[in-house]
Amino acid sequence: MAQLRIALAQTNPTVGDLSANAAKLVEWTRDAAARGAHLAVFTEMFLTGYPVEDLVLRTPFVDASVKTLEDSATRLAAEGLGELPVVVGYVDRSGLAPRLGQPKGAPLDAAALLHRGRVVIRTAKHHLPNYGVFDEYRYFVRGDRLPVFRLHGVDVAVAVCEDLWQEGGPVAVVGQAGAGLLVVPNASPYEKDKDDVRLELCARRAREAGCALVYANQVGGQDELVFDGDSLVVDASGALVARAAQFREELLVVDLELPESSVPAGQIAYDAGDGTAITVERVVLSDEPLASYPALPASIAEPLSPPAEVYSALVLAVRDYVAKNGFQSVILGLSGGIDSALTATIASDAIGPSRVHGVLMPSRYTSEHSIADAEELALRQGLNARVVPIGDIVSAFDKEIDLSGLAAENLQARVRGMILMGLSNEHGHLVLTTGNKSELATGYSTLYGDSAGGFAPIKDVPKTMVWELARWRNAHTGEHFLLEAAEPIPVGSITKEPSAELRPDQRDSDSLPPYEVLDRLLDDYVEKDLGSAELIAAGHDPALVARVIRLVDLAEYKRRQYPPGPKITPKNFGRDRRLPITNRWREHTP
């Protein structure tokens, strides 16, 4: 057996900011070297950030990625770090001849090994996910190799993210290739309870391949996604050896005992079990095992409780959306209700209350307790608050056009949205919306009104979880939460009956079932995608099933009938340019 110390760089790159990502590569490699690592592993597409979406179809962007990789190899060596091999993800291109429908330039979701100033290995992801949040058939062509490099006598194989999840392909030949270690750079977005799934997957693949496995994952918010980190290492039996925390950057360093190998260098093609052949390419960095040294104790992060996990994801999402988009501050409406209270708390925890601006916008239907609770929230948290009454503005509209019923309710919501957008345009704040998933899913939201804004922190949080998170946050703190107040949320906001206050004595319960009932049904319909027969079989009330399916589908169609405003599309009609929102890459122009 031979020893190796591996450093997993669980990092937070920014899409398009190639020079900052490259600087971070050097900085973290220096840390890894200082901690005595023999191999540093960064995440999938670390140099470009992930996901880059349509950027990858721009030739100068791919050129910049490849140049950044090559420059990084040189720079690491120049800074005295050339002896430490570094595995890092980036974007490359294949030499394939273009054909109809193939992404322009045939880009690759690539990974490389940097050593002694050179790019020693280049490989690329074989399985391209094109489900859920992934659209990779649109952006990449697939790789067909499994590189194996010998490091201090140990054969180390490299595969990228999705190749671990799918049957067949490069990971399926790791065992035949006789690797002693498989390292996998990832950009695997957070989902509730995904950490359990990941560990189980890594353990299974380690056992199948008969070797230890290093899983390094991206952390941070990027556009609509949050990456949770949760990097981990399992041994050849699938047992957990080390694990990084979720939702924060961490250089996880672990010592492993790995089998020595003496297979000669060269290339062999294997049937990969998925209808393709994978070529194993071997290179040797160093044949001799290291002299024995004392291993470090392994670090295994404690898992977060379910509410802590979700709340941490929301805080990180807001923090990174603000920072990566170049905002300094946020603005939101404070109604006194629980949704805006929780959203304000998340924002204060993310960027500090001094950068959070709350606006109370009372109308004739706003109750005394709403104003009191909103003021109490601002006071407890120390965020900036102001009052802008909407009565006279609504009256000015009423003088010009006659609106009744829902149209009049929507008008109030839109006046509030315009006030927030006006202050945003004047002062540069990012507008946060405060709608929760239960009300958005069922259509209780006004287009260009309460839905107007740049980021919606709790759009994926059902109402029952809004209350759960509020109670949890009032009882807990966290090292990465910037809000210092104990019990930041007024108990009145948590316990009061929900109301939109758009007409006299309005209550959510006038038109919706209890949220406990609604949220269970929404979970089965929206998340689990059950049909009506299945929903009824699962015990939901048939009349409610019919009603909620209608509400959800209508809300969905209305959102799509009224898109954000025109998008610019190539080819005159069609799909919009899917550039990542927070991209920092700018093509150099003279």
Added chain:
Amino acid sequence: MAQLRIALAQTNPTVGDLSANAAKLVEWTRDAAARGAHLAVFTEMFLTGYPVEDLVLRTPFVDASVKTLEDSATRLAAEGLGELPVVVGYVDRSGLAPRLGQPKGAPLDAAALLHRGRVVIRTAKHHLPNYGVFDEYRYFVRGDRLPVFRLHGVDVAVAVCEDLWQEGGPVAVVGQAGAGLLVVPNASPYEKDKDDVRLELCARRAREAGCALVYANQVGGQDELVFDGDSLVVDASGALVARAAQFREELLVVDLELPESSVPAGQIAYDAGDGTAITVERVVLSDEPLASYPALPASIAEPLSPPAEVYSALVLAVRDYVAKNGFQSVILGLSGGIDSALTATIASDAIGPSRVHGVLMPSRYTSEHSIADAEELALRQGLNARVVPIGDIVSAFDKEIDLSGLAAENLQARVRGMILMGLSNEHGHLVLTTGNKSELATGYSTLYGDSAGGFAPIKDVPKTMVWELARWRNAHTGEHFLLEAAEPIPVGSITKEPSAELRPDQRDSDSLPPYEVLDRLLDDYVEKDLGSAELIAAGHDPALVARVIRLVDLAEYKRRQYPPGPKITPKNFGRDRRLPITNRWREHTP
């Protein structure tokens, strides 16, 4: 040689409206039979409409599609049409075992042959386009067959849409299979000048396969897409035999002389040249050629001029968006400028001026000629017009919040957007936005202001083409345009200098280059996706290239920073449910 009379059903289905589409199948098959056809060919996914996006992931939807197909076979026979074979597209599912990332239920973009009350053949598209407006790796698994049926002695092969465009696959084995005719159901969206590309492609494939080719294409607006029809028939030498008009429904009937075949029924697998095998499946409907009959004269539609083609696409897009979404009327702001004038004209041509509602919303910056031109437009077209001054509403905002510069300009645009949305909510009109591609691409548009609305008829029309279309429409009429006025657009609106009138003496030329210069550059950057070096090499001014790239990219990022309002996503974080906007399918609920 044997004769066959083929009817191409260039039809306009509605996504999700399976019963209406099935009724249309029967109606058009009856017409085809009445005109003596021996084979009727409908379009890709005709029974479900195209594109169905996420609907296809719902089990009850696929069940409904398959049942509609089977019921249609029975119904055609019951109505005395069973002797006429019908090729029609629908959605089916494969029997594949589910695996990670595969679309739920493994749906197929399928086509079937109906004859004598039975579904005689089922096949499915092999090549799944996943570029431009297509996302089919997300929705379908691929077919692996080429069905060939003998009809009156002629072997007829069936392939679906994209299989014609890609090298290899089912179309590549048509020649080896010795078919005398290839019929292809399509749902191929309109792009400028695509008709030339289609004819060339069909001619090439016919020559490669050595047989005649029938290309039946969908027509109509569906969500963001417009299908232009342009169905056509070429002979085995690639010569054009018949062609339907663009942008309207048509049953194109054509007589062909085709080779007889006597290959026995059965299955043979061929190497399809794309790394897959395609199984040719033969069935015999009838071996005997028809007795000789007099052929009909072939009909070849005249191509439209470039402005007629674009204008017709815009009219059809508005007409179908309104109708398929269940609206009765539209509303839009009339500024007196050319963009709102052209948009109103398109709407009047699409649904008739009595269903078009224009609102003049003058501010203190609105000039006399603007009001006069807007009033003149309403008068010429006979559309409904009203005046809602915004001055007092803007003043009411000014009393509560201090806004300056761009924030104040945006406020005016947003007050107008709210008035239109309020009247839309009150009266049920669809709001049309009036922005053109040049200004939207460069960011001269206000979020929740002039961009607020459900459909943006000229969002893909550059400013120079806006003027061209206005002049063209003033000089031409068209059979499918509902507006009867001659010269419907006041000449003042066409000739005046463009201005947003959001501050005193504002002119577009204050901040933008001449539109002739800008539009050429935007075309090269947005449509052709050239990088800055390529743009400069193409002769564009380097300083302007830098400035316009910055404007376009910033506008794009801002649009994405401020999404439409929260979307509901499964799995807590991620991609939204991509349901088609105008879907008519509702799962039956008790």
